[in-house]
Amino acid sequence: MSIDTARMRDSIAVTARLLAGENLRITMEGAQAFVQFDPTTYKPFRINVPALPDEATPELIQEIQGYLDHEVGHILFTTWEVVKAAEEAGLRSTHNIVEDCFIERAMGERFPGAAANLTRLHETFVAKITPELLREADDNEERRFHVLLVPFARALAGQWHFQKFMDTGGHWGNRRVRDLLDRLGPSVAARMPRLASSAECLEMAELWAGVIHASRNPTHRSKGMDAGKRPEERDSTSNISRPGTPSPADIVPDARDRTSARAPQTEANGGHSDIVGRNRPASQRDETERRRPHFQDPPVFGDDPFLDAASVSISDRGAALAKAAAYRVYTRDHDRIEPLELPNGFRHEYLVALGRHTASMTHVMQKDVERMMASHSRVSAVPGYRSGRLHAGNLYRLALGDDRVFRRRQVSTSTDSAVSLLVDNSGSMTGEKLQIAMASAYALSETLETVSVPHECLGFTTAPPWPDDAPGAPYETKIRYSRKQPIKMPIYKAFGERLTPGVRQRFAAMAVMQPGTQGNIDGESIGYAALRLASRKEVRKVMIVLSDGNPAGQGVRADLKAHLHATIKAVTEAGIEIVGIGIMSEHVREFYPRCLVLQRLGDLPACVMGELRRILTI
Template identity: 25%
Template sequence: MHTKTLHQAMPIVATALARKFGVAVIVGGTQAQTDGRTIWLPDLPATSHLRPVAWGFLAHEASHVRHTDMAVFQTAGAASPLRQHLLNILEDIRIERAIRHQYPGTRATLERVIDWMLAEGQLKVPEVDAHPARILTGFLLLSLRARALGQTALIPHATAAEQVLRQTFPASLVHRLLGLMSRIGALTSTAQAAALAVQIEGLLEEEAKTPPTHQASDGDSGQSDEANDEEAGQGGPGVDPETVETDAETAADTSAADGGTNGDGASEQYDAEHPVDQVRQALAATADDLDGDLFEAVRQQLAELTAEGSSPLLLPAAEEANADALRGRIRLAEVQETSRTLITRLKGLVQASRLDRPLPVHQGRKLIPNRLHRAGVGEGRLFARKTARTTPNTAVHLLVDLSGSMSRQVTTSMRAYQVALEAGLALALALDRIPGVSVAVTAFPGESGDEATVTRLLQHGQRPAARAGAFAQSPRGSTPLAQGMWFAAADLLLRPEPRCLILTLTDGEPDDPALALSVIAQCEQAGLELSGLGIQHDVSLLFRHSRVIEAVDDLKQALFGLAERLLV
């Protein structure tokens, strides 16, 4: 484990952000990647300088998961390497604008990634002798991020990149390109971003057909350039005036930065030998001629710098258990007696605990006999008034061990895993009837026996009776208790209830006792309350509060004893 403060642990924070963004995240190992649905992050210590980078990567990839149509993106990008790179730049800008609108805090998160990339030399101004396609895309990336996203740290780089762009490409192309750039604020879909990439590529194709002798300078472009200037200034419908500069402003900035026109109105001159050739080279660019995806550098850096000393603990991914209706009815019938008994006893227990001693008051309907003698000395508070406490307001997570050893026979008719699943369902049914209690049930390991997964039998807010079929599970794999508790802790630390409890039902030692004890210690430090229920096995070395079920007949009393401590 990288941190002794569970609230700061990478998997906990990442899970919280994932729920906030509505995406799936797996933390552990050394890879930072996404498949378009799930995002993987390495586990980093709380003190790592890469943590802000990882959060920025998560925010960026989450915005892709939420807003990018991958089918459109892949189809449109397959047209040419240049088209793919243009689309990637435009789509990155569009989806980051979208997630910033939904979650304003991501603006600072993403800017910290840019600051890190600048410090690491990952973002640079294209050299004058670089491939024309790299000059074009490098300018677009820097300029759009500086102006459309307001990442002001990039403004000097964007200004310098524009100088290089103007030295490389014809003035008419630059003017028209700036006009198209102003449309970035109006993009609302991947398809629109792809269409804009096609338009930019189309500018190059048109320019490549223009004879060199017809290349106009800034000073003699005449009515055509005036029209282009108007296009750049207006920028099409829906342009965000706060984040997009007009072509006239951009041209003025550039003129001030690189000398622009001289005092008598003479225009800037371009090298007449190669502007069309440069355009043609840009159109013919291969993947090797272009820089890689901006966040690909982040992925690589996270992988390289976390390859050594990565956490041995992976926050498991959750798989949903299928709830078979027929098996659910059978399972409900099996636990009906146990659950009814628990419900009756727990309801009575909670109701009794919610009533305080009678409060003495000056008036009422019921006298307090042992206070009547005080009337002679002027005491007027002789009547009783009961005050109700608030509901428990508690979240409970039940963990059920389904390791291979749970297949052993504990009675002539039942195996250990059947006892555990019956206990879990019975307690979930009982707790669900208690106002102010939310319950979830998870089995570990997952159905494949892999420690990297757990099986969700019941989530908070679901009715246990409707999920009874999910409790028809079988033993598999070993006993990754640390991973199971890690998952339960991540779940509970994101709950609104002030009191959170983990109850573990198991029959043996964990795969890694030291790691399990480390997770347990961190859970306790984070304020989570833990209890263990051992099935013919003493778990007191793991849990401060524990019970042992020696026989199935002990199940009801053991469950009630634990629930009593948890709820009262």
């Protein structure tokens, strides 16, 4: 587990939610990138990006952040009524090509960090995506022209990477590109960097579509004379904004076709959701499809050539990473770390019984810890008080009228340590093992709170697996995923909580009632706990894992075991000390370099005092 990669990976969805609000659902599932749209408003309601493995590079993560920032830009700055008008006029793709320039500029102005992410996406687009599309187009002039429309628009809008691409590649000399630029005229080109709304972008798209339509149909009236004029200045006979005029990107949707071919027919990728255009009345849908014949089967990705091509690139790289990764997760979206809800039927007597079973051990450990802390305490005499013991060195203050000539003894027992207790709550722990583990965690928590050591206590198990026929289930992909169950980590005590009666009840509920015990994905659970612990400001960080050993759950057992080894190594290298306590099992010795075995609850004080001594003294 790479803590830095995990932090960057988790920041993707968090950042997008902060930017776009609650109406946009961000998911990280499978290996594909795609967007789903509301069929009525045309507004995106879901963006999916690949569930990246630990091997994901910072460059790819930044590229995905750019992909999200692009779509969040639409959420923040697009006027969706205008998009609907563009759709009805058959200009949606052309409008998107133009509007993308506006919304990305607006994103960069409002969020400077988004500009860096979008720039990374631009670099990939001109270095990999566009050259590949041009190679596929070969000598087909029409296809090459459609490929060049995106960099052409962005270069006119002032995006440096696209300007350089057009310059160094000699693409300004492409006959169709040159003809379009000449027909538009300098005044229209100069407006591209200044577009400030979706309506202005639609106006520009109408100009583009009219000019391209005229150049494709020599008998059609040329728009070169009035293409640079605003709508109110055009001759009334001009049909630049003619509703039936097809946009250039609508005619040969190269990137969209390639993307659509990669979309699995599941709800996660749009197979069972409303797709733009499918839920309109039949007469309206038929009229739209008559004008745009390729829309007979609209793809889930919508009509954004730039975003569609980026989706293909990210999906290809995400799939390649997933297939090559040593440990593969379909999605982490359903993993939960939250306080344990007390089961129905919980009784106060359970807490009383837990306290009675652990009281003798807790008292022994607390006394030992207090003596240990006292022997390692730092004692100092602090001068400058008006009462206490007289400090001869400060008597000169009396001549100045200052009576602060006393000192006091201060004892500091701070260890600057933070501790995470992690308890295996899986089915194999059911019964006496889990009772011992929860009682031990409870006793350790009480002891650590007594000496004011910041700590938390978490459990780890799994939720029910995805059913085989669930939309987007990992079973429907060609990638063999290492786990097929969500992780569930109940919080018994968080760092910011005290051992109040309500917190103590969580320990008692799991110790006695043992609800929801299923599998145990040890590696990822330790990784989650390590991320929480790594965010603490204390210098020293220690994790104590109470488990019966082997990972178990629906997935690939060999992958789960190998990932546990790798995670313990990575966590240790990140500066977190990790100790395994085997609960009536020797299996911990296989995974934890520092470990001990607890066979009976009464052995806890003698078993763990050595580790507590290392934790509480430096």
